[in-house]
Amino acid sequence: METTNFLPLSAAIKSITIIATFIILGGIALLVHEWMKLHLPYLLLVAALLAVVTLATICMFPRKVVVNQTDINIHLLAWKINIPADEIVKIEHYPHGIDSRRIVGAGGYFGNLGLFTSKECGKHLSLITDPMDVCIITRKDKMPIVVSVADYSVFNAMVEVQEKN
Numbered sequence: 001m002e003t004t005n006f007l008p009l010s011a012a013i014k015s016i017t018i019i020a021t022f023i024i025l026g027g028i029a030l031l032v033h034e035w036m037k038l039h040l041p042y043l044l045l046v047a048a049l050l051a052v053v054t055l056a057t058i059c060m061f062p063r064k065v066v067v068n069q070t071d072i073n074i075h076l077l078a079w080k081i082n083i084p085a086d087e088i089v090k091i092e093h094y095p096h097g098i099d100s101r102r103i104v105g106a107g108g109y110f111g112n113l114g115l116f117t118s119k120e121c122g123k124h125l126s127l128i129t130d131p132m133d134v135c136i137i138t139r140k141d142k143m144p145i146v147v148s149v150a151d152y153s154v155f156n157a158m159v160e161v162q163e164k165n
Contacts, residue, residue: 005154
């Protein structure tokens with residue numbers, strides 16, 4: 001049996017994403033406009049760098065979590081992360097979220113994405129679209145992954161995968 005959970009953006013993250021997107025696109029347009037007038041190569045380089053960083057962040061956007069009997073798959077916009085059942089040590093649910101500090105990544109733009117640290121699990125990969133309902137997947141010999149869960153049936157399916165281990 002397969003359980004799928006689409007990860008909706010929380011209202012706060014949706015607002016941050018919309019506002020930041022307009023600011024970034026406006027900044028890129030302004031840099032290109034100034035480059036066309038002044039022909040300074042660094043302006044075009046900064047615009048390209050801003051566009052690449054934005055696209056990289058968008059590619060890390062988590063869309064859904066699919067849990068089947070043998071593994072957990074976290075589907076990002078550009079690829080998926082596969083976590084086999086035998087790699088899972090424990091899965092913990094935090095319905096009120098965790099207090100994380102960003103090391104590198106996006107803190108609110110399309111979610112809390114990247115490398116973060118917290119007292120609950122130390123350094124971890126954060127794929128959070130709703131910071132108020134998260135799940136920590138602790139893995140053997142690998143960095144923990146923190147992901148949003150919007151549906152308790154998905155968390156229960158994750159725990160079943162872990163218990164089969």
